[in-house]
Amino acid sequence: MKVTIDNITIEVEAGTTIMQAARKIGPEVAPPAMCYYEPLKSSGGKCRACLVKVTAGSEKDPRPMPKLVPACITQVQDGMIVENAINEQVIETRKGVVEFLLLNHPLDCPVCDQAGECHLQDFSFEHGVASTRTVEERNTFEETDLGPHIKLNKNRCILCYRCVYTADQITDGRVHGVMHRGDHAEISTYIEQAVDNDFSGNMIDVCPVGALTDKTYRFKSRVWFSKPVDAHCSCDKCSGNVILWYRGDEVIRVTSRKNEWGESLEFICNTCRFDRKKTSDWTIEGPSKISRNSVISANKYGANLIRPAFPIQHAAQNFKQIEDDRDRSFLNIPTSLPAAEK
DSSP states (O other), rough: EEEEEEEEEEOTTTOHHHHHHHHHHOOOTTTTOOSSSSSSSOOSSOOOTTEEEEEEEEEOOOOOOOEEEETTOOOOOOEEESSSSTHHHHHHHHHHHHHHHSSSSSOOOOTTTTTTTOOHHHHHHHHSSOOOOOOSSOOOOOEEEETTTEEOOOOOOOOOOOHHHHHHHSSSSOOOEEESSSOEEEEEEEETTTHHHHTTTTHHHSSSSSSEEEOOOOTTTOOGGGGEEEEOOOOSSSSEEEEEETTTTEEEEEOOOBOOOOOOOOOOOOOIIIIISSSSSSEEEEEOOOOOTTTGGTSTTTTOOOOOSHHHHHHHHOOOOOOOOOGGGTOOSSOOOOTTTT
């Protein structure tokens, strides 16, 4: 089937979703995803971050779809035309989605372990606004232990359901889920310390925000101060292919390897994740590939970082040019500086 996304036409197989088709083109066209996770079946359709405009349903029926549709669960039709980043309605809608996701989300990025690799940070940076219209107090919850390895910060949870699907599909039995309804809904268990199985740590990897955190890593280091290295071991439970995160010579955490969309390539067991924290436990393959526009690459790639246009756009929209012709001679500011000071 032929589908056109942001004026780029590609051919895909029947049953392909708009999200999958856009990802084949590249990150400049792919919609953001907060709940969709390709390795997890039935994920998607929860957060509405990937809404797109279908201006032509198909070649047989070229009528546009009346409302924006979620790209992660909408299958393409032959001749479909989709607008994502080039549609103003889509961009404005995503600003509203960001605002809803941040209604109760705490502004604790400086102390959150997810900072620097948080999908909500990226989403709000690219599509959000710097101001808020709410004055009401945010919903707050106490931190909760979900078993011996995971700490749950419900304040940060955006109810993406990824951890629920993970527990359903790769563990022996799910013991947590979404309790209550509406604005009272929350991720929880009936009994604390209940989550305890060999693959429960993967819920940490799939969480797009800092709601589920690793107890062995909490508050140890910021992600941009650590060095990621690909490694593997012979494990009888999982593939053993992981990323070791070093701070100096110390392995401060172990995670699964991820693709360019931040999705786990293979799920790993708790033994590899929590118990093997020595270099001698692993066979080192080499430095992990990190996107150069990621904050994780800070101080690792010199001056080759891609500078986002957001700060300049924000300044242009929110600040005005200063026109000041006052005499500043009394400040004794030199008109030229020596080359060394420059």
